Amino acid sequence: MKESGIAGAAELLGQAREVFHDDAAALAVVDDLETRLKEPLRIAVAGMVKAGKSTLLNAIIGEEIAPTDAGECTRVVTWYRYGHTPKITLYPYRGVPRTLPVTREDGRLVFSLGDTPADDVERLVVDWPSASLHDFTLIDTPGIASLSQDVSGRSTAFLLPEDAPTAADAVIYLMRHLHASDVRFLESFKDTAAGQSGTVNALAVLSRADEIGAGRIDSLISAAVIADKYSRDQNLKPLALGVVPVAGLLAQSARTMRQADCDALTLLAQMDRNQRERMMLSADRFIRLEGPGELDPAAKASLVQRFGLFGIRLGVALVRGGTTDPTELAHELARRSGLGTLIDTIGYLFQTRADALKARAAVVGLESLLRGIPKERTASLEAAMEKLHTGAHEFRELRLLAVLRTSGTGLDGHHEAEAERLVGGRGSTAALRLGLEPDADTGQITEAARNCLNRWRLLAENPLTEPTALDACRVVLRSCEGMLASMPAAH
Known part of the structure; x- marks a missing residue:
């Protein structure tokens, strides 16, 4: 920030x-x-x-x-x-x-x-x-x-x-x-x-x-x-x-997986497929029906409580597919859970954008504190707050994001979507703002930022651009300039 x-x-x-x-x-x-x-x-x-x-x-x-x-x-x-x-x-x-x-x-x-x-x-x-x-x-x-x-x-x-x-x-x-x-x-x-x-x-x-x-x-x-x-x-x-x-249940259990869980899933994977499928028609049947011999009802009830039938089915499928190492199995289950x-x-x-969110929260908290206090006492503080509001580009980006997601700016749909991305609506790293891969190098980022800057400058200077859209263009231009300025100078 x-x-x-x-x-x-x-x-x-x-x-x-x-x-x-x-x-x-x-x-x-x-x-x-x-x-x-x-x-x-x-x-x-x-x-x-x-x-x-x-x-x-x-x-x-x-x-x-x-x-x-x-x-x-x-x-x-x-x-x-x-x-x-x-x-x-x-x-x-x-x-x-x-x-x-x-x-x-x-x-x-x-x-x-x-x-x-x-x-x-x-x-x-x-x-x-x-x-x-x-x-x-x-x-x-x-x-x-x-x-x-x-x-x-x-x-x-x-x-x-x-x-x-x-x-x-x-x-x-x-x-x-x-x-x-x-x-x-x-x-x-x-x-x-x-x-x-x-x-x-x-x-x-x-x-x-x-x-x-x-x-x-x-x-x-x-x-x-x-x-x-x-x-x-x-x-x-x-x-x-x-x-x-x-x-969520699978994500929690995958992140806290025990050796006993892996052993139980391995035993289930070794069962006859038809027998296993009949068992897993419901949680009650899974616990009540016999098999495999090494898993008693209490162990199966624990497995259902921790993984649910979805997690058990997925774990068994992974084991049958060759993922038998407990650590690898836990990582793959966590990944498949969406976590x-x-x-x-x-x-x-x-x-x-943690710093921007925390800074804005501090300013909002200060605004709340000033309510009801005589203006003559807080005049200088309010003036400094207004200066920060208008001068901090991070706050201007936050305000534009709010407008883009609610009332709109007067730009067409394509430009509004690009503006949202460029001011950090989908992440604040330069690569994410520019729609590049996370591992994009300095040269790729610089080229993409310069192209965006030129494109948005033309849009801002176009006499057909709606007056209501000009403020959005200025914020986006400043964001593009900031990305270029943050790049190391070429040797």
Whole structure:
């Protein structure tokens, strides 16, 4: 990110500290915004009840540390962030934070709130030494539209605060199908302070994609077709950057695969095909019918719970196809689950513009703080904020992205699609902006950027270009110039 955005936001917060030097409450807000600017990107995982939020979170992290049952802790907003040693901290609404014991059962992290009711807990913070948490903090939220209004209200209050910026920089929104309630939530999130950052900050996930094809081995193919249809839906397109199908249960189990799982899949692969197919007509038949001899009903029930019938079918097919090494099998199952595509998408949509999103969130938080305070006290701060708004190109890109995905710019469809890509709507690296392969070299990037710059300059100078489209052209031109300027000079 250019220095004007992240450094400008930090400078603004420094000025705010001077303005509010005698206001403890305001200084606490400034402290929080400064911390947010320095910390990794915050990504919330949201969705309706039973959408598979905790399961997908475990898959992304690569360990079973988020509770997936319907216990007390699933009613609490829980932060998962990088820490050198495992630690769980409970933050109550009243009183001081306290550390909870870190215990594991059968490989899973177990939470115990002790004598503190879940209703009295503001949040849990789990520090965990996982490489996956180096670049972003994941926030697990209770199910939206829960039968319990209190539980649903926790997510709503956290993700859609009425008078403050949301604590999340972006949202991964899980859905089983596209319902009106999903669209309503994403519309509400876009209208929060985070949404006002000037871009669409949500990525939609079909989190139980294997169920779309009734657990057939080609279920993910069917799910990909539906995801593509949803991504072009006129109600959803302005609210989400895309729709990614993921078999969440398979992704979690593949990332936490055990030797016993591999052994069980190998035994099933060695069975008579007809006998195996009869067994796998349903989960109940799979557990109840005999065979193979080495797998008792309890072992088969565990396999169904961890992988589902889709995962078992896919695992057996891979073993029969020659993938017998446990590590290779786990990697291939994770890849087939759609998890790799999701992680890559999070990377190029959110992580590559993390500084821009964090800087804009800090500015929005400062704007919220200034409301209701006499203008004479904050005049210089507001002037500096307006200067940053107009001068930071990263913010202009974010605003253009919002316009491109909602009201439009007056450009034709082809140019709007190219403008969205060039200003980072599909990822902020130069190669992604220019539609090149990720490993494109400096020469290819320079040539493509120069061609785009010339093409958009001609469009901006064309007298037939709509006046409403000129602002978009100027932003795109500046983005192309920035890409060229970032390339090493030729020797």
